[in-house]
Amino acid sequence: MSSPIALRSALSNTPVSYGFWLTLPSAGVARTILRRSPQYTDGGFSWVLVDAEHGLISDHHYYELNNAIGHEGVSPIVRVPWSEEWMIKRALDAGAHGIMTPMCHSAEDAAKVVSYCKYPPVGSRGFGPMFAPHAFPGVKPDEYNEKTHGEVLVVVQIESRPGVENVEKIAAVEGLDVLFIGPFDLAKQMRVTHGGEEHEAAIERILNAAHSVGKKAAIFCSGGADSRRRIQQGFDMVSITTDVAVFGDGMLQELEVAKGNSKSDQKKGGY
16 A cells, blocks of 8 residues: 655655755745646655744644645655654644654654654654644545554754764664755754865765665755755755745846846746
């Protein structure tokens, strides 16, 4: 039986799972991108990172965003501000298909996140999924526990020196699905040059640690070219860009065309 979680199915059945960062609390923005993606790419996106850590999104936006994304056949993965149990519970009960937590420094940190994401006897998540099933097309309310428990994805970010030093132990934590690299924080927290030798060595170590125990490795990328490089390096899951980066760059590009400073071969009709 296939998973009701699009990203879990993609990670099992495709070489690479593509996603993007949603930082604006807009279901319209998410749906606009997701509706267009199959027109231009083979398969489109399989996940959207709903960024409640650094984005303008808070937990009262979760329900609408999770439903909008989930009903496009894509998985909403909520990055909560911190690995607090109540924060994780709020995101899951609003229909998140997975949770990402920042700053995982140790195996103990990762084990707590897994516990907070799972119902007893596996974990300690409180039971009350009144609204969670709404973001899972085809899953009836009384099927949520059976069809999604064990399927909800658990993702932790490795973005510190202690996280790198403990990454093999972190990767081995049962119930953890994905190690996600925040490369900019990783460089800052390690106090090394972004893209430098030590930084890239840390990224390679995280990638290898995940794969050595059959887990998936993911990374935040700053664009398509950066994403392609990381895919060729062996990453299973890439975030290709952010909503605000595309909006800002796209608007300025069209402004330059309008001013005669740049050329565009794209023919557009309507909106």
